[in-house]
Amino acid sequence: MAAVKFEQAMARLEAIVGQLENGDLSLDESLKIFEEGIRLSKNCLKVLEEAERKVEVLVQDTNGKKQLRAFSLDDDADEASLEP
Amino acid sequence: MRNSGRRFRSNGFGSSTKGDFATGFRIPTSLSSPGSSVRQVHTVSELTSLVRSTLESSFTEVWLEGEVSNLRAPASGHLYCTLKDESSQIRAVLFRTTATRLRFALEDGLHVVARGRVTVYEPRGEYQIIVDYVEPKGRGALQLAFEQLRTRLAEEGLFDVGRKRPLPELPRTVGLVTSLSGAVIRDMLTVLHRRCPTLHIIIVPVQVQGEGSAEQIAAAIRMLSESGWVDVMIVGRGGGSLEDLWSFNEEVVVRAIAASQVPVVSAVGHETDVTLADFAADLRAPTPSAAAEAVAPVLAQIVSRLAELSARLQQVVGRRMEEERQRLRLVTHQIAAVRVRVQEEIQRVDATVYEMSAAVRLVLQVGQDRMVRAHQGLMAGSPHSRVRHGLAVVPQLAARLYQGTRGIVEARTQRVQSCAARLHALSPLATLGRGYSVLQHARTGDVIRGVADVNVGEELQAKLIDGRLLCIVKAGVPDSLI
Numbered sequence: 001m002a003a004v005k006f007e008q009a010m011a012r013l014e015a016i017v018g019q020l021e022n023g024d025l026s027l028d029e030s031l032k033i034f035e036e037g038i039r040l041s042k043n044c045l046k047v048l049e050e051a052e053r054k055v056e057v058l059v060q061d062t063n064g065k066k067q068l069r070a071f072s073l074d075d076d077a078d079e080a081s082l083e084p
Numbered sequence: 085m086r087n088s089g090r091r092f093r094s095n096g097f098g099s100s101t102k103g104d105f106a107t108g109f110r111i112p113t114s115l116s117s118p119g120s121s122v123r124q125v126h127t128v129s130e131l132t133s134l135v136r137s138t139l140e141s142s143f144t145e146v147w148l149e150g151e152v153s154n155l156r157a158p159a160s161g162h163l164y165c166t167l168k169d170e171s172s173q174i175r176a177v178l179f180r181t182t183a184t185r186l187r188f189a190l191e192d193g194l195h196v197v198a199r200g201r202v203t204v205y206e207p208r209g210e211y212q213i214i215v216d217y218v219e220p221k222g223r224g225a226l227q228l229a230f231e232q233l234r235t236r237l238a239e240e241g242l243f244d245v246g247r248k249r250p251l252p253e254l255p256r257t258v259g260l261v262t263s264l265s266g267a268v269i270r271d272m273l274t275v276l277h278r279r280c281p282t283l284h285i286i287i288v289p290v291q292v293q294g295e296g297s298a299e300q301i302a303a304a305i306r307m308l309s310e311s312g313w314v315d316v317m318i319v320g321r322g323g324g325s326l327e328d329l330w331s332f333n334e335e336v337v338v339r340a341i342a343a344s345q346v347p348v349v350s351a352v353g354h355e356t357d358v359t360l361a362d363f364a365a366d367l368r369a370p371t372p373s374a375a376a377e378a379v380a381p382v383l384a385q386i387v388s389r390l391a392e393l394s395a396r397l398q399q400v401v402g403r404r405m406e407e408e409r410q411r412l413r414l415v416t417h418q419i420a421a422v423r424v425r426v427q428e429e430i431q432r433v434d435a436t437v438y439e440m441s442a443a444v445r446l447v448l449q450v451g452q453d454r455m456v457r458a459h460q461g462l463m464a465g466s467p468h469s470r471v472r473h474g475l476a477v478v479p480q481l482a483a484r485l486y487q488g489t490r491g492i493v494e495a496r497t498q499r500v501q502s503c504a505a506r507l508h509a510l511s512p513l514a515t516l517g518r519g520y521s522v523l524q525h526a527r528t529g530d531v532i533r534g535v536a537d538v539n540v541g542e543e544l545q546a547k548l549i550d551g552r553l554l555c556i557v558k559a560g561v562p563d564s565l566i
Contacts, residue, residue, distance in 0.1 A: 006252075006253070006254045006256075007252060007253045007254065010253065010254075010386075010389075010390070010393075013390075013393050013397070014393060016397065017393050017396045017397050017400065020397065020400040020401060020404070021396065021400050023400075023404070027404070027408055030401065030404055031401075034397065034401045037393075037397045038394075038397065041390060041393060041394040041397065044390050045390060045394075047254075047256075048254075048282075048383070048386065048387060048390065051256055051282035051283070051284070052282060052284060053277065053281055053282050053283065053284070054284045054285070055273065055284075055285045055287070056284075056285070056286050056287065057264070057286075057287040057288075057289060058286065058287065058288045058289070058304075058307075059289075068286065071287060073270055073273060
């Protein structure tokens with residue numbers, strides 16, 4: 001559930017920026033959540049950078065075992081024939 | 085049609101059925117005639133069989149309209165009910181094979197049109213219709229089935245708004261449950277990747293219509309839900325007739341959607357097509373392309389939002405740090421000022437202490453001096469001291485007396501000698517000795533200093549060194565010597 005984590009991170013980051021911009025935190029607290037914010041933004045960026053374009057299709061091989069196989073629109077005519 | 089195969093049992097009259105049919109209608113007439121000479125007595129079974137075969141051959145395919153009542157569904161799977169109108173009723177039977185083919189549920193009060201054949205249930209001598217097809221009156225069976233299932237599942241809470249989950253903002257992996265053939269899959273992939281080029285997509289191909297398609301769709305949804313591969317899934321197909329879309333109204337599909345652990349977006353047919361899958365889904369998209377848009381965020385927007393948040397984060401903290409630094413500087417300044425003031429105070433204290441100690445010393449000094457003086461005075465005044473002092477003074481005084489006395493004698497001697505010398509110098513005797521004399525008025529003794537002091541004839545006395553001469557003035561001749 002990487003998506004959920006990402007959203008929570010973004011939401012938390014947003015909350016942190018809001019809190020810091022409000023400016024009613026002590027310096028200590030500010031620095032603490034600032035560090036957290038930096039960590040979150042780095043993680044979010046990492047998630048975005050690591051995301052990979054991939055299209056897969058679930059196919060059933062001859063033994064009846066199901067597995068994921070790369071899929072592209074160019075050969076979708078071939079793949080379509082695999083449809084059970 | 086299928087009436088020949090549908091008999092409970094053989095009627096036992098074999099090939100004579102046709103002939104009996106002809107005589108059968110005459111039987112009541114002959115029976116009712118008391119005066120008949122030919123008395124033909126039937127057993128109940130015979131008569132019932134006779135009636136049954138007569139009815140069965142006369143009503144092989146009947147269309148009947150009526151209201152369902154007294155519906156019973158025993159474990160056998162057959163359905164029993166009564167069809168009635170305002171004044172009459174007939175028993176009806178749906179054997180299991182017919183009953184399971186029904187898309188909607190029969191229920192009491194339902195107005196139906198049924199097709200079947202009439203027969204007799206011999207144990208009770210009741211005639212009944214064996215129904216092989218039934219449809220709701222006034223609307224299609226699918227429509228009714230749709231409404232019935234919708235009501236039932238809604239009562240179960242499957243369509244509750246509270247069950248709807250929000251779609252993930254940035255799904256990494258999206259599942260597609262649809263057919264690989266047709267434009268739908270192409271459209272969805274295009275839209276998904278246009279918005280979010282880095283999306284991972286997993287397609288589970290299924291038949292979207294026809295026999296077994298609902299089970300396939302449901303299995304695919306369950307598989308994706310349990311695999312943990314995807315953050316969200318789209319279940320859908322392109323447009324078609326109500327019959328084509330029917331799989332998405334099947335209970336098994338609706339339940340699979342409702343039970344999914346990840347949010348499900350339904351996209352069945354066109355905007356006007358509404359299926360029960362739509363009711364159960366977390367989001368109903370009007371078309372597959374719209375579903376793709378709803379699921380895939382615009383990556384560029386997320387990237388820029390993240391960049392903006394990071395920038396704001398740095399900015400606000402940078403500003404805060406600068407403020408704090410200024411505050412610190414201010415406080416440092418204030419502390420420095422305080423330090424200067426403290427040092428000034430220390431100086432003042434030092435000065436005051438010094439002055440005070442000086443004053444105290446002075447007071448002490450004065451006191452001490454007074455004490456010393458008093459002591460001295462006291463000591464000086466003490467008889468002991470005075471005696472000692474006196475004892476010391478006596479020889480001194482004696483010496484001084486001696487010295488003083490001698491001095492005085494010497495001084496006096498000198499003075500006498502000096503006076504004698506000066507006296508000798510000034511003495512007229514000396515002058516007289518040198519030949520000078522002093523001329524005096526004889527009478528008064530006054531010394532005559534000039535011619536004018538004497539008169540002619542006056543007696544004068546002239547003192548000489550060795551005596552006096554008495555003289556008379558004969559004349560006064562002024563003659564200045566000097």
